[in-house]
Amino acid sequence: MSRIQRPRVNPGEVIDSTDINNTYNDYQQPGALDANNTRDQAFGLPHFDPSVRMVKKVVGPVLLGTGDKAHPGATFVTVPALAGGTAAHIISDGAGNPTFLNMASDPMQMVPGDCLRLWWNLSMEHDRNGTTPYLRASAMGRYTIPNLASPPGQVIISDGFHFWCCWLQWDITSAALGNFVAVPDQSNIVTNVKAGYNGMLVRQMGASTTVSPWMTTSFGFADAGRMPAGNQGQIRDHGYFAPYGMWAYESTTTFTIYGIRLVVAGIFHPRSDAVENFIALDYTQAADNELHYTSGRMQAIQMRML
Amino acid sequence: MAYSAPNTIPASNPLQAAAIKGNDDALKVYLHEGVDPGDLRQTPWIQTRHIQKPVVDAISSVQHGVTGFQGSQWDGGVLARATFGTGFLTGKRYNATLGNIEIIPQTTFTLDLRKAATVVFHWWMEGNNGPDNGPRSAGSDAYLYVTEYNSSGLLAGTGIKSTVQQYMSESVQNHGGWQVNPPAGPAEPYVCQGYNNSGGTKVLNTSGSLTVGLCHVTNIDRCVCLNWGVTIEAYYLR
Numbered sequence: 001m002s003r004i005q006r007p008r009v010n011p012g013e014v015i016d017s018t019d020i021n022n023t024y025n026d027y028q029q030p031g032a033l034d035a036n037n038t039r040d041q042a043f044g045l046p047h048f049d050p051s052v053r054m055v056k057k058v059v060g061p062v063l064l065g066t067g068d069k070a071h072p073g074a075t076f077v078t079v080p081a082l083a084g085g086t087a088a089h090i091i092s093d094g095a096g097n098p099t100f101l102n103m104a105s106d107p108m109q110m111v112p113g114d115c116l117r118l119w120w121n122l123s124m125e126h127d128r129n130g131t132t133p134y135l136r137a138s139a140m141g142r143y144t145i146p147n148l149a150s151p152p153g154q155v156i157i158s159d160g161f162h163f164w165c166c167w168l169q170w171d172i173t174s175a176a177l178g179n180f181v182a183v184p185d186q187s188n189i190v191t192n193v194k195a196g197y198n199g200m201l202v203r204q205m206g207a208s209t210t211v212s213p214w215m216t217t218s219f220g221f222a223d224a225g226r227m228p229a230g231n232q233g234q235i236r237d238h239g240y241f242a243p244y245g246m247w248a249y250e251s252t253t254t255f256t257i258y259g260i261r262l263v264v265a266g267i268f269h270p271r272s273d274a275v276e277n278f279i280a281l282d283y284t285q286a287a288d289n290e291l292h293y294t295s296g297r298m299q300a301i302q303m304r305m306l
Numbered sequence: 307m308a309y310s311a312p313n314t315i316p317a318s319n320p321l322q323a324a325a326i327k328g329n330d331d332a333l334k335v336y337l338h339e340g341v342d343p344g345d346l347r348q349t350p351w352i353q354t355r356h357i358q359k360p361v362v363d364a365i366s367s368v369q370h371g372v373t374g375f376q377g378s379q380w381d382g383g384v385l386a387r388a389t390f391g392t393g394f395l396t397g398k399r400y401n402a403t404l405g406n407i408e409i410i411p412q413t414t415f416t417l418d419l420r421k422a423a424t425v426v427f428h429w430w431m432e433g434n435n436g437p438d439n440g441p442r443s444a445g446s447d448a449y450l451y452v453t454e455y456n457s458s459g460l461l462a463g464t465g466i467k468s469t470v471q472q473y474m475s476e477s478v479q480n481h482g483g484w485q486v487n488p489p490a491g492p493a494e495p496y497v498c499q500g501y502n503n504s505g506g507t508k509v510l511n512t513s514g515s516l517t518v519g520l521c522h523v524t525n526i527d528r529c530v531c532l533n534w535g536v537t538i539e540a541y542y543l544r
Contacts, residue, residue, distance in 0.1 A: 017315040024311035024329050027336060034347045035356070044358045045372045045420060045542055047343045054373060055424040055544035058509055067472050070404050071449055119507035121475055239447055239481030242474075242504045295472040299509050301424065303541075 004037065053304065057108055060299030062101050064122050064262065066094045067295050071240060074123075076292040079164075081267045083286030086189035086198055088167075088263035091122065091293070100261030101298050104175035108257040108302055115251070115303045118168070120262055121244035122296030125237075126164070126213030129288040132235060134158035134216065140269035140282040145222075149229035157233050160216035162282065164266035164291050165200070168207040168247055171259045180261060183207045184249055189265060189281065194273055197280035202270075205279070209245035212238060213267065213289070242296070250305055262298065266291060308345050309336040368415060374542050375417055375425075380535035387412060391450055391522035391529040404451060404471040407521045410531065414519025415538045422513040423540045427454055430505035431534035435479035435526050437500070450524040451476045454508040457517045467521060477502030479526050511544075 004026045009015055029037070068075040079089045092098045101118075110116065135142060141159040146152045167186050173179035182188045185206025193199045200208075217234045218227070245262075267285040271278055312332050313325040336342075346352075360371030368377030381387050389411045396406040413429065435450050453474040455467035479500040508518070520536065522529070 017317045017319075017321075020315045020321075020326075021311070024333070027309040027333060028311070029345050030308060031345065032347060033341060033345045034351050035353070038341070038352075038356055040355045041358045042341060043352060043356050043372070044340070047341070047346070048372070048543060049343075053543050054541045058424055058511060061470075061473065061509070063472055069451070069472055069474055069476070071447065071476070071478075119509075121473070121504075121506050123474075123476055237482050239478035240449070241477050241502055242506075244475070244505050246507070296475075297470075297473040299507070301426065301509055 055301055055303055056114065057302040058299075059101055059103060059108065059301070061297040062099065062299065063295060064091050064099045064120065064298055065293050065295040069123065069295050074294045076125075076294045079264055079266075079291040079293070081286045081289035081291075082265060082281055083283055086191055086265075086281075088189065088265040091262045091264065098261060100259055101300060102177070102259050104177055104258050107175065108300075109254075110251040110257060110302070111254050112252050113250075113305045115305050116247075116249045116257070116300060117303060118247045118260060118298065118300040119245070120296060120298040121242050122166070122262070122293050123240050123242050124164075124211055124291060124293045125240040126211070127290050127292055128214065128235075128237070129290070131288040132233075133285045133287070133289050134160070134162060134214075134235075135233070136284050139284045140271070140280065146226045147229040148223060148226050152226070153229060155227045155229070157218055157227075158216050160214070162213055162267045162269050162285065164211040164213065164264055165205075165268050165279065166209045166211065166243065166245065166262055166264045167205070168245075169261050169263055170257055172255050172257055175258050177259050180259070183247065183260075193278055193280070194271070197271065197278070199268060199271075199278055199280040202277040202279065207245070207247040209243050210268075211243045211264075211266075211291070213291075214238065240292075240294070260298070260300065264291065264293075307336075307339075308342040309333060366415060368417070368538060372542075374423055375415075375419075375538055375540035377415070378535060378537045379412060379415070381531075381533050389413065389531045389534060391452070391524050391526075391531070393448075393525045393527055396523045397525060404474070404523050406523050407455065407467055407469055408523075409455065409467070410452070410520040410522050413534070413536045414517060415536070417516045417518070417538070417540060419513055419516055419540060419542075421542050422511065422544075423542050424544045425510050425512060425516060425518065425541075426539040427456075427508045427510075427518045428505070428537040428539075429454065429507075429520055429535065430503070431531045432503050433477065433501070433529055433531045433534075435477060435500040435502065435524075435529045437480075437527070447478050447481050448524070448526045449476045449478050450502070450522060450526055450529045452504060452506075452520060452522045454506065455519060455521040456508070456510060456512070469521060473506070473508075474523075475504040475506055477504055479529075 066075045077094045144154040168183045169180040171180045187204040215236045268279040269282045311329045360369045395408040451474040
């Protein structure tokens, strides 16, 4: 409707009931009011179409892991470092039951313009069982540096860059939950991701969180590229801490999510070639190295990209 | 509600003051309450300027608009604001259980939700646990556990706080660096093992007055939260 324009009643003019009723009825405009009749800041929450939702679905939180938390003595799950292959560990309760966002009975229907936002945290610690695996022969990140002894010997050190990697997988095939695949922008471990290495390209780690197993330091001060003789390396274990992750995905297609889970594998080490960066499994770290995790959570919301 | 004149002025009858007043009073109500959604043209035409402007609570840094709340608190700004946890509040040494929950100062939002909402609370912190030099046995570690709490209809920090212990994020101090008794205490000077980084997100559907923030349990003397941030999102349209 256009702006209400009804001439005023001037002195001397005659009006009747119709004029008065019409004046009142001017304010009765179902489905007709537009910018011509509206002041700034006229509309608030009650005017919003209730069918338009910014949040479409909330899923979780769901417990990850064992459900135990307090130290010392918290029940934990052990994940051995990989000695070969590419199999990732599925986060579970310790009895072999995966703990994950199970939407099989109430799937999340995604349409273009929907956005999935997901968060998780999980308490973890690395256990090297008293060894120094990063100094093993052929370990990635292991370096020998000439020392200042006479005659010169060598100091063996590590760059300390080893890590575990957690990433997300989802099942968008069926409620049977038998087809988990890596989420978009994320890959599972690829055999020969680069010649001779199993791992992932960094540009395909969009839903990953890395977990540091230890911290290595050196007390030795370098002098012209040489270090004092003796064992210069120190290692400090982190103990339990709480890695966490967040992932968001805007859908451009229509599909259904039946489940989302977290997996973990290790031990990786960063590498690069002339083309790009990647992470590679360091199988020399298999013996004695293991990851422990207790409990945490995962939850997600489905929103509209309004 | 939409306006409808309660009285129709009859033709050929004296004009009654009560009829006019009744229609005017109804008009006052209509104009005061705002336009009924049913009166609006269905073809989209509303512009940003037609929407009520958000208001800002300068103290809590929370903004409230027609679709919900948004805001953050963090350690920065004009002055750095480290916050803390301490075993002196939650159970020093081995007297703490995960039920001994105390809030972490400055990390709480109190919201007056106008209708049922989906609330997303995010937090992160970089902290430094310890030092403490108190006695402990068998070289065991001490931890700081942090998680979110929420309560309804209460002032921040009072009353019953709802938490889920299994969701806590923990950090340790001086892991593996404790002497056994005697003499107990840290085996080496503290270096990096008290430092930690943690974070989390809590999503909840709720209504009314909501208090949501961070709480902790620790058996460490002092835990400094050096750098930290908390963020709140609340959506009415759900």
